Amino acid sequence: MAPATLAQKLVARAAGRSHVTAGEVLTCRVDLAMFHDSSGPRRLQPMLAELGANIWDKDRVVLVIDHYVPEADEESRRVVRIAREWATEQRLPHVYDSMGICHVVLPQQGHLKPGLFCVGGDSHSPTGGAFGAYMFGIGATEMLGVVVTGEIWLRVPETIFMHWRGALAKGVSAKDMMLAMLGRHGMNGGRYQAVEFCGEAVAALPMAERMTLCNMSAELGAQVGLVAPDDTTRDWLARHGATDVVIAPWHSDAGAPGVRHEYDASALAPQVALPHSPALVCGVDALDPTRIDIAYIGACTGAKLEDLRAAARVLAGRRIASHVQLLVAPASVRDGAEAESEGVMRQLVDAGATLLPSACGACAGYGSRIPEGSTVISSTARNFKGRMGAATARVYLGSPYTVAASALRGVIGDAREVLA
């Protein structure tokens, strides 16, 4: 049999085929469908009623309430109330309410493992690819189709291999790798194909960092971002309740078809995306002095336990600049609790951080928002004009290291200088 990519193997399994070819359009069986309070119940409930149809398999559905909690106003309360009432009425077995952001809660609750074919009602759903699952984002109407049929159509993707050799320097992280790739390939460089991150620098990353890479495959315009599962995956899943984990078949064969791009992790400096595009990237050392008002550590992209630890490495025993507001919204309640027990949260708070609830927060301007006119450095995924709820704000993106170093200096800064 011809050598196959990891993406082809995952799609073939879901389509009940022994082999698939890039470009083929076929129908796949969905193993798991995840949605949240914004994309899910409030849209699905009326459409299901209109159809008079039922959920195909409730055990394969996961609802995470993360976008509009804690409820800030009457409209948010209404959206969240619909989600809660619908979950009760449908007797959904897997509901996570105010426990954190869907892309982080889903694997932490043991729902993801290598080989699965999953869809999510959110663009950052490719995060699941960090676990060797084929997972991509879809809109609410397409989710309706999945929820009533258990199936979805797919054009088998080509694979773009992002091969990273070498080792990251201290203070440089997966976020910097992703921003570098975005600077080179642009926001649609992934052409809605599969991106597979590989090489020794990727293999050395902990799961949370792999999740950051796969999460921002959305910014690359890829359908999925994948990392072949290995012992790091197996160990992490074992600690998070996933059972029957098999990793052996889930890798790209030698000689599998695809485009390959080479990167050197050892040569990578911290990267920053300038307003108003994640692909408008430069090295932090090449940036003009940029005074900031707000440093934001949040979102599925940039506030997992590893991200909080990174920020604390920079900030422990120090104090942020007096004119800066440092906001920290842990990606999940579990991440926040573990950071608390490790003393990481204490270090952040002592440095001057303000703690926010574990939810989507200001990342997409749904719940809270940043002030008009402010200059922000953020560990989130997107800095489109107005995205965080203020049309006149200027949002820069960087790693949690960079956000922390910037909070310390009051201008966008290089964590390597602090950690040296």
Added chain:
Amino acid sequence: MNAAGRAWRLPAEVDTDQLAPGATMKHGLDVTARHCLEALRPAFAREVRRGDVIVAGADFGIGSSREQAASVLVHLGVAAVIAPSFAGLYFRNAFNVGLLLLTCPEAARIADGEHIAIDASGARVRRSDGSVLACEPIPGFLLDLVEAGGLLPQLKRRFKPSTEMP
């Protein structure tokens, strides 16, 4: 399927947050529609007419999975979006909510305000001077989807067979 209307020219990389601003998302499509593209073309939501066509630069629809970024254009009466390329997630959402997208490498030739005619099944756009721009052919199942008005009407046929049949 055919359409004809005025062209609204937009730049490259129009994102979902410009089409459907996040802060409006809790209020429903009527409110979101009033703010559609306000950061880019403040007059758009007010002045767009039924049958108008958006002609954009590359990578239209990058960003979020929120399908309101497509359904808001249907709501405002936009007949189609023509661009050299689309974000893949936006492409799926558009057809699922009944919005026609045409991938046209030479979309930049079309002028703002120009009256153009679209032949979706023929995959071409006719300009006001009579010249024709070729587009990428749209697979039959996606043409069917957009002609049905999106996935919901299609699913209705499957789950609720018409009671008017003899």
